[in-house]
Amino acid sequence: MTNPQNLKYDFAAIEKKWRTRWLGRKTFKAGIDPDRPKYYLLEMFPYPSGKIHMGHVRNYTIGDVVARYKRMRGYNVIHPMGWDAFGLPAENAAIKHGTHPAKWTHENIAYMKIQLQRMGFSYDWDRELATCNSDYYRWEQLFFIKMFDRGLVYQKETKVNWCEGCQTVLANEQVIDNLCWRCDRQVESRLMTGWFFKITDYAEELLAECDHLSGWPEKVLTMQRNWIGKSVGVEVEFPVEGLDRKLSIFTTRPDTIYGVTFMSLAPEHPWLAELADGTGRETEVAEFAARIIAAKRKQQPGEMEKEGVFTGRYCLNPFNGERVPIYVANFVLIEYGTGAVMAVPAHDQRDFEFAQKYQIPVKVVIQPGGRELVAADLTEAYVDPGILTHSGEFNGLASEAAKPAIVAHAEKKGLGRGQVNYRLHDWGISRQRYWGAPIPMIHCENCGVRPVPEADLPVVLPTEVNIDPSGKSPLHTLESFYRVDCPACGGQARRETDTMDTFVESSWYFARYCCPDFSEGPLQKEAVDYWLPVDQYIGGVEHAILHLLYSRFFTKVLRDLGYLTISEPFSNLLTQGMVIKDGAKMSKSKGNVVDPNELIDRYGADTVRLFSLFAAPPEKELEWNDQGVEGASRFLYRIFRFVMSNLETIRNAPAGFDPELLNEPGRTLHRKTHQTIRKVGTDIETRFHFNTAISALMELTNQLFTLTGDVADEQVAPEVVREAVNALLTLLSPMTPHLCEELWQTIGHTTTLARQTWPDFNEESAREDEITIVLQVNGKVRSRLQVAPGINEENLKEQALADGNVGKFTEGKTVRKVIVVPNKLINIVAS
Numbered sequence: 053m054t055n056p057q058n059l060k061y062d063f064a065a066i067e068k069k070w071r072t073r074w075l076g077r078k079t080f081k082a083g084i085d086p087d088r089p090k091y092y093l094l095e096m097f098p099y100p101s102g103k104i105h106m107g108h109v110r111n112y113t114i115g116d117v118v119a120r121y122k123r124m125r126g127y128n129v130i131h132p133m134g135w136d137a138f139g140l141p142a143e144n145a146a147i148k149h150g151t152h153p154a155k156w157t158h159e160n161i162a163y164m165k166i167q168l169q170r171m172g173f174s175y176d177w178d179r180e181l182a183t184c185n186s187d188y189y190r191w192e193q194l195f196f197i198k199m200f201d202r203g204l205v206y207q208k209e210t211k212v213n214w215c216e217g218c219q220t221v222l223a224n225e226q227v228i229d230n231l232c233w234r235c236d237r238q239v240e241s242r243l244m245t246g247w248f249f250k251i252t253d254y255a256e257e258l259l260a261e262c263d264h265l266s267g268w269p270e271k272v273l274t275m276q277r278n279w280i281g282k283s284v285g286v287e288v289e290f291p292v293e294g295l296d297r298k299l300s301i302f303t304t305r306p307d308t309i310y311g312v313t314f315m316s317l318a319p320e321h322p323w324l325a326e327l328a329d330g331t332g333r334e335t336e337v338a339e340f341a342a343r344i345i346a347a348k349r350k351q352q353p354g355e356m357e358k359e360g361v362f363t364g365r366y367c368l369n370p371f372n373g374e375r376v377p378i379y380v381a382n383f384v385l386i387e388y389g390t391g392a393v394m395a396v397p398a399h400d401q402r403d404f405e406f407a408q409k410y411q412i413p414v415k416v417v418i419q420p421g422g423r424e425l426v427a428a429d430l431t432e433a434y435v436d437p438g439i440l441t442h443s444g445e446f447n448g449l450a451s452e453a454a455k456p457a458i459v460a461h462a463e464k465k466g467l468g469r470g471q472v473n474y475r476l477h478d479w480g481i482s483r484q485r486y487w488g489a490p491i492p493m494i495h496c497e498n499c500g501v502r503p504v505p506e507a508d509l510p511v512v513l514p515t516e517v518n519i520d521p522s523g524k525s526p527l528h529t530l531e532s533f534y535r536v537d538c539p540a541c542g543g544q545a546r547r548e549t550d551t552m553d554t555f556v557e558s559s560w561y562f563a564r565y566c567c568p569d570f571s572e573g574p575l576q577k578e579a580v581d582y583w584l585p586v587d588q589y590i591g592g593v594e595h596a597i598l599h600l601l602y603s604r605f606f607t608k609v610l611r612d613l614g615y616l617t618i619s620e621p622f623s624n625l626l627t628q629g630m631v632i633k634d635g636a637k638m639s640k641s642k643g644n645v646v647d648p649n650e651l652i653d654r655y656g657a658d659t660v661r662l663f664s665l666f667a668a669p670p671e672k673e674l675e676w677n678d679q680g681v682e683g684a685s686r687f688l689y690r691i692f693r694f695v696m697s698n699l700e701t702i703r704n705a706p707a708g709f710d711p712e713l714l715n716e717p718g719r720t721l722h723r724k725t726h727q728t729i730r731k732v733g734t735d736i737e738t739r740f741h742f743n744t745a746i747s748a749l750m751e752l753t754n755q756l757f758t759l760t761g762d763v764a765d766e767q768v769a770p771e772v773v774r775e776a777v778n779a780l781l782t783l784l785s786p787m788t789p790h791l792c793e794e795l796w797q798t799i800g801h802t803t804t805l806a807r808q809t810w811p812d813f814n815e816e817s818a819r820e821d822e823i824t825i826v827l828q829v830n831g832k833v834r835s836r837l838q839v840a841p842g843i844n845e846e847n848l849k850e851q852a853l854a855d856g857n858v859g860k861f862t863e864g865k866t867v868r869k870v871i872v873v874p875n876k877l878i879n880i881v882a883s
C-alpha cells in the first residue's frame with residue numbers, strides 16, 4: 053500500500069506550491085468585519101539593508117505563529133509588513149557603490165520581499181508600504197505642520213550630539229555611552245539650529261500610563277520610566293554675596309537644605325568668570341573649566357575622578373543665612389537642571405567625597421534615630437530618611453513630612469518654588485542628511501519661519517541629485533529644491549534642507565497599515581478605529597527608549613490632532629531575545645553570521661521556522677547550533693514518513709468513534725492526542741512558549757510510532773490514528789505551515805489549514821486514569837495517594853518514611869506492602 057515515491061519529502065516543491073497558492077489567492081488578506089473580533093499582530097518592520105538575517109527570521113516566525121494561531125481561533129487577523137526605508141545606510145551604500153539611495157533601497161526591498169515570502173509568513177501584502185515613498189511621508193509632513201501650529205514643534209539653537217562618521221545630529225536616545233548608536237563612533241558636542249518635537253509636553257502622561265501597560269515587559273517599562281526620569285523637588289535661589297545675582301538650584305532633597313556646606317557649578321556655567329572676578333582666583337577657575345570642557349569631549353563626566361576648584365565667591369543659604377562657598381566641579385552637568393547644585397556632604401555620597409577631598413565642613417541635619425551621627429566620625433554619607441536636626445523650625449520632623457513643609461515655606465517666603473523636573477528632553481528630529489523626509493518649512497528673511505501651505509504638500513525629496521562622497525546633503529546646494537517663494541510675502545525664501553529623523557516614520561506606520569491606500573488623508577477613521585491598537589507587538593528590546601517611546605508619544609499627538617481615538621499604540625509587547633552564535637551576537641565583523649537563505653535552500657523554510665521556535669523561549673537568547681537544525685529537519689521527515697506510510701489507514705478510517713470502546717493502546721493514543729491539544733493551546737495562548745508546545749508535538753509523534761510501528765497494525769483503531777494525525781497537523785500548522793497543509797490535503801481534506809478551526813480538547817479524554825493508593829501502616833489507614841498509572845516510587849517512599857517503617861497499600865485490587873527501614877525503601881511487593 054506504500055508507494056516508495058511518496059516517501060520523498062520534497063520540501064522545496066511543497067513550499068513553493070503553498071507559497072504560490074497563498075500569494076495567488078490572497079489567503080491572508082484582511083478586511084474590516086464588525087462581526088468578528090479583530091486581532092492586530094505586528095512585528096517591527098525591517099530596514100531594507102539587503103537581506104534578512106536570523107534576527108528577522110526569529111522575530112517574524114514568532115509573529116507568524118501567533119497570527120496563524122489567532123486566525124484558527126476565529127479572530128479577524130491583520131498581519132501587515134512594510135519597510136522602514138529612509139536612513140543613512142542607503143546613502144552610505146550609494147556613496148560606496150556609486151548607485152542612488154532610492155535605487156539601492158527599492159532593489160533591496162524587492163529582494164527581501166522574496167526572502168520573506170519564501171519563509172511562508174502570512175502577511176497581507178496588499179498593505180505593504182515603504183516609508184520613503186511620498187504617498188507615505190507626505191502625511192508625516194502634514195503632521196509636522198499641524199504640530200507646528202499647536203506649538204509641538206519648534207526650532208532652537210542648542211548643543212547637539214554630532215556624529216562625524218554619520219555627518220549628522222543624533223537624538224539623545226541615539227547616543228549610547230557617548231557613542232553613536234549606528235556607527236559606534238564617539239559623539240561630539242556642537243552648537244546647531246534644529247527642529248524639535250515637544251515630547252516633554254507628554255512626559256507626565258507617558259510616565260503615568262506606564263503603570264497601565266500590563267502587557268509590556270517590566271524591564272521595558274522600567275527603562276522608559278528611568279529615561280523620562282521624573283523628579284519632584286524645589287527650586288531655591290541662593291543670593292550671591294557681593295553681586296546682584298541669585299544662583300538657582302533644583303533639589304529633590306529639600307529636607308537637607310540646612311545641611312548645605314558648598315555649592316558646585318558646571319564648568320560651562322556662564323557666570324564663572326563673573327563669580328571669580330576680583331577674588332584672585334580668576335586664572336585658576338578659567339583654566340580648570342577649560343580643561344574639563346575639553347576632557348568631556350573624550351570622556352564621560354561619570355568616568356572622571358571628581359575634582360573642582362573654589363571660585364573665591366560665596367552665596368547665602370536663604371534658609372539660615374549661612375555663607376556657602378561656590379566651587380566649580382567636573383561632575384555637574386550643564387545639560388540638566390540649572391547647572392548649579394547645592395551640596396550636602398552629610399547626606400549625599402558624591403558631595404561627601406568631594407568635601408573630604410577639599411576639607412569642606414560636613415553638617416549633619418538628618419538623624420537616623422536609634423543612633424547619633426557625628427559629622428567628624430562619618431565615613432560615608434547618610435542618605436536614608438530620618439529626623440531633622442539643626443534645621444531651625446523644622447527640627448524633629450520626619451524627612452518625608454519635612455519635604456513638603458520646607459517647599460511650602462520657600463514658596464511663602466519667596467525663596468523658591470516646588471517643581472517637577474524630567475530627565476526627558478525634547479526630541480531633536482533634524483537630520484543633516486539627504487535620504488529622509490524633507491521638513492516642510494520655509495525660511496523668509498522678512499517673515500521668519502513659515503510652514504509649507506498644506507495644498508503644496510508633499511515636499512518631494514528630489515531624486516535627481518549628485519551624492520557627495522563626503523556625506524554632505526546635496527539638498528544644501530540644489531537650487532531647484534531650496535529656492536522657493538515665501539508663502540506669506542511672496543519674496544525669495546529658502547526651503548529647509550534638513551530631513552526628519554527616520555524614527556518619525558516608524559512612529560506611526562502601524563496606523564497607516566490600517567489604510568495604506570487612503571488618499572484623502574493620513575488615516576481613515578473607520579479603519580484605524582476598527583484595527584487599532586496593535587494587540588501584539590513583537591520586536592527587539594534595543595528599541596525600548598527609542599522607537600517604543602516615540603511611538604507612544606506620536607500616538608498621543610495623533611489623538612490630540614483628532615486622527616486617533618486611542619492613547620497607547622501597543623497593548624501587548626514581546627521583546628524577543630537575540631540570536632547568538634559562539635556566545636556572541638551574529639555580526640559580519642565577528643564572522644559568525646548564518647545566512648537564512650542558505651538554510652532555506654538546504655533544509656526548507658519549515659525547518660528553519662521550527663528550529664528558531666524550538667531552540668529557546670522567545671524572550672530568551674537563541675544560541676545557534678547546527679545539530680538543532682538537523683533535529684528540526686529530522687522531526688519533519690518523521691512526520692512526513694509516518695503520514696505517507698499510513699495513508700490508506702488514515703484516509704479510510706471511519707469518522708467517529710466511542711472512546712469508551714477503545715482498547716488500551718487506543719485509549720492511550722486518544723488520551724495523548726487530547727493532552728497535546730490542551731498543552732499546545734495553553735503554551736501558545738498564555739506564554740508563547742512554542743518550544744514546549746513543539747516538545748509536546750514530538751511526544752505525540754513518538755506515541756504514533758510506538759503504538760503503531762511504522763505501519764499501523766490492528767493494535768490501534770485507524771480512527772484513533774486519524775484523530776491523532778489530524779490534531780498533529782492542525783496544531784503544528786502555525787509553525788510549519790507548508791508541510792502541514794500538504795499532508796492535510798494528502799490525507800483527504802479539502803479545506804485549508806490556514807482557515808481551519810483550532811481543535812477543542814475533551815477534558816474527559818485528556819484525563820489520566822488516576823488511581824488511589826491507600827497507604828496503611830500497621831494495619832491502619834494513614835494516607836491516600838493520588839498517583840498516575842505506574843507506581844510512583846518517590847511518592848510512596850516519602851509517604852512511608854513519614855508515616856512509619858512498614859506500610860501496606862492497595863493499588864486497584866492488588867494489595868502491596870512497603871517495608872521501610874529508616875531512610876531507605878527496601879521493597880515494594882505484592883502481598
Ligand SMILES: [Zn+2]
Nearest residue numbers: 215218232235
Ligand atoms: Zn554615527
Ligand SMILES: [Zn+2]
Nearest residue numbers: 496499538541
Ligand atoms: Zn516672507
